[in-house]
Amino acid sequence: MAEVKGSILVADDEESVRNLIRRVLTKMDYAVETACNGEEVLAQIKKQAFDLLIMDIRMPKLDGMEAFKALRIDYPSLPIIMITAYSTVETTLETMRLGAFDYLTKPFDVSEVKMAVEKVFSSCLENADLQDAPVKAPNRHIKAFVGSSPLMQEVFKTIGRVSASDSSVLVQGESGTGKELVARTIHQYSNRKNKPFVTVNCGAIPEGILESEFFGHEKGAFTGAHQQKIGKLELADGGTIFLDEIGEMSPSLQVKLLRALQEREFERVGGNEKIVVDVRIIAATNKNLRQSIQDKSFRADLFYRLNVVSILIPPLRERKEDIPLLAAYFRDKFCGKLGIEPKTISKEVLNVLQAYDWPGNVRELENMLEHALVMSKGRVILVEDLPEEVLSSQKAYGTETGTKQETLRSMVKSLEKEVIAQTLQKTGGNKLQTAKLLDISRRALQYKIEEYGLENRENSYEQE
Template sequence: MPAHILIVDDDGSHRTVLRTIIEDWGYEVSEAPDGETAVAMTQERPYDSVLMDIRMGGMDGITAQKQIAKHNPSIPVLIMTAYSSINTAVLALKQGAYDYLIKPLDFDVLKLTIERMLDHTRLAEENRSLKENNSVKNQFGMVGSSERMHELVETVTTVAPTHAPVLITGESGTGKELVAKAVYQASERSNKPFVTINCAALSESLLESELFGHEKGAFTGADKRRDGLFWQANGGTIFMDEVGEIPLSLQAKLLRVLQQGELQRVGSDAILHVDIRVIAATNRDLQEEVANKTFREDLFYRLNVIGLEVPSLRERQADIPLLAEHFMNMYAAKYGKNIVGFSPQAMDALVNCPWPGNIRELENTMERAVIMATTEYITDRELPANLRKAFLEQTGTNAGSVELPLGDVSLESLEKRAVQAALKKHKKKVDAANALGITRATLHSKIKKYGLEESKRK
């Protein structure tokens, strides 16, 4: 079924031209002659997108866009504006419009922008469907609907009932500890202790004492005997995060625990027997560490009896809307905010962000957005400037798009870019002036103001 686009313009001939072109592209089209009619029509049915002029008799495009966003912010609205109304178009962007194009329209740019808008609508619909029918959020607490997440959950379910060691690999911030807890919760040891340690957080001497325990007087400050984490986890599970950071001198002792279930407290000759399942995690390439002689090969193979790789967020892009909504709801409840969703621009930025910090970065971003939100919807204004900038750089911008994060938009920068785009497109200045809707004298003034003539000669 083709996407349905609503064209809103009080110029009947312009609506007819747009309708003919857009229908030729394979879309279904409806028309509205003014803002009031457009608002009423969007309340009657959920259009896939709206293409709307700013200046119209009666309710203008800005007011209509605001009303549409209030009723259904998931409908992306593309604004059409004359060059002289760029500042008004920026206002529309700030209150939730998807993008704007400058008249006279470049139909190639219009087609690409509509395709990008509809990609957003499609993604939102897929997200709703997946959330209702295919989400893997379950007793493990993992959120996702992507194929990678389904595979990971199926593997966890299969291997959890065994007693074999598990090595979880993946980039920082991907949720390796959550996967470790999932293995523990689905295992036969779920009613036994679950002990965690970050191996990178302690010095070699402290790590040895923390893991294996020590006798009274074993070293300065050891005023009493202390049981180590392995002993505390006896019968249960120990999760060793950043296991690749364990010094070589301690790796032999860890191997002994894995192979014989034996350990010795620091300062003691007595051998203690423990029954422990070890789940380890690392963001390092341990095979490379083995090749570099910084990690024992026998220990690596003993830890890696069952290997689980946690995908990065960019490898499970389809899960971003679900995760964003999950964190939005969590922090909205924490901070007592009534937030019900995202604007189209905000969700586009979230989905297209590369997320080098993975889920941890997304969670922090959503906490910030919830704190900063002043309405029921999170918009791109609440997102960090670097995220918005990265989104614009990754997706590219057209001649009528804002190329700066909205929080940093200046009318002069937009004006300069619009003039540059017109000069680049039209060989004759008179044609560039006509395209911008200004006089040739005004165009010369702008060229001089921004030093464009000089840059053109260069």
């Protein structure tokens, strides 16, 4: 028999799930024990040391979440992978914030479990600095973040992971994808949540004014400086500063910002006094900053300072599964705001929304829903209530009969399938390398592999 690679405790109230995971992990040469509720988990862990715990959230007696919280205190360095059939954005964020190693949604793919377990045993470093982070209940009154696509699930996990730390975060994504919402959510889930969240829009403010916006100024520092002004960096003390459109910041201000970040102190414009602040930085941009570095319009050293953790929000057209959820969310929001009775979104409208490309991303969808609600007369939102631009783009593709659009979409899909298949072949089936070559996340690749049935034999355990 091969050497045992480590010991794993698997907790789930469903016997079939326990057995499936046990079978897979035993085959991978792990020693596996099982438990069927949270109390059993705590009892077993007291008796024996495990290298990893895989635990369901909903279980009788003591549920997984409660057991998880207890374990975080007594065994802060035990890696835990949580699984659930009832995934919400909140539980994802919360579990990752509390320091779970990973979070899987049922029904899961066996390859996902294998991947997550391998990650735990290959590097326990990833969340090492989060393990002893103080635990605090999150603020429930945050703006809702909606999304169920695998791509957004990854974004939520990263938000949860980083919120407990003070690392700088760079949020990248097209206009309207939710960069500011990500920044606010990180702040709301952090220990700084009761301190200020201050926004500076680096694109909208002229260079000279931006400097004093940022660092403040002393009375008489320049013509027109009649009074001392406290800058945003100082106002954000103890909290988070959100540097929006960081790609627009002028080179000279980039130098000053970098200095302030490195030395953790600065002076107000025209002043000598050193000001020390404790501020967490989240920056956002819809520019490709690596390109800007090559063009010499953005400093590489500042980029690396800001980009300690990077969050890339995919455009809406790459996660169309989220459209129905988002549409329903905005409908409810506006019905509430306008004080009107809840309306239904017709199936045809959903089809149109699904086929549209969303250059303005979630913001465009939000605006469109508001428009449609105002226009609709009955209890159902109809295609004719949608604004002209969505409809005309439909007509351009000839979707009135629905045929051409299908063809276009299926053409794009078959091209995508072929490119992925070829790249997989080129890399000898190496998914990480394939994802890198295609410039998509590994998770997105996995998703597409499944969608197109490109999985090779060794990886498809579920057939056994």
